[in-house]
Amino acid sequence: MEDGDGGGGGDGGGERIHRYPFDDGALLAALTAWSADTRTREAVAARTRERWLRQQAQEEATWLGVLVDLAERGSDVTVGLDGRSASGRLVGVGADLCVLAHAGGTTLIALAHVRSVRAGDTSPAAGSDRRPALQVSLPEALAALAAERDPVAVTLGGGGELRGVLVAVGADVVTLRSRSRPWTHTYVPLAAVATCSPSP
Helix, strand or coil: CCCCCCCCCCCCCCCCCCCCCCCCHHHHHHHHHHHHHHHHHHHHHHHHHHHHHHHHHHHHHHHHHHHHHHHHHHCCCEEEEEEEEEEEEEEEEEECCCEEEEEEEEEEEEHHHHEEEECCCCCCCCCCCCCCCCCCCCHHHHHHHHHHEEEEEEEECCEEEEEEEEEEECCCEEEEEECCCCCCCCEEHCCCCEEEECCC
């Protein structure tokens, strides 16, 4: 039996040959379009999932979690305090303090006096419930500075600034000594300390 397209024999006159409806160029174009469409759908699905995860993280955000996330990014921030602000790179967060690095050194900031933190990051901090990485408290950090006998500037939560040598940190009081004789001592309630930074 000769091959043919069924001419002259009708449906029963020979085996019908079914040709693939695409030529090589059309098939390649169809496969390329299908592949691009698949990649597009996968990209949309990935973006949707990423957006959902980000939204979920933000809904579970905590204050400390946001600060820890910003510190891990090394974000440049401006910390709003009562009547003033402090700027620098957020490099550490503890249970009751955060640490800013700047051209003048470092500044310890009591979280109890922080009113806001503004970050220049393009994406918001996730801020999920996480432990602070810095396992030191504000009194412990101040006590370490007192051991060095370095001059410091201490700002107070209610306003004002004190300068002197940090010489002692008690259970709830900080002692500053004047930098020149005759020496005088100033006693500050620990709860009133908003920031402490090196003083030239």
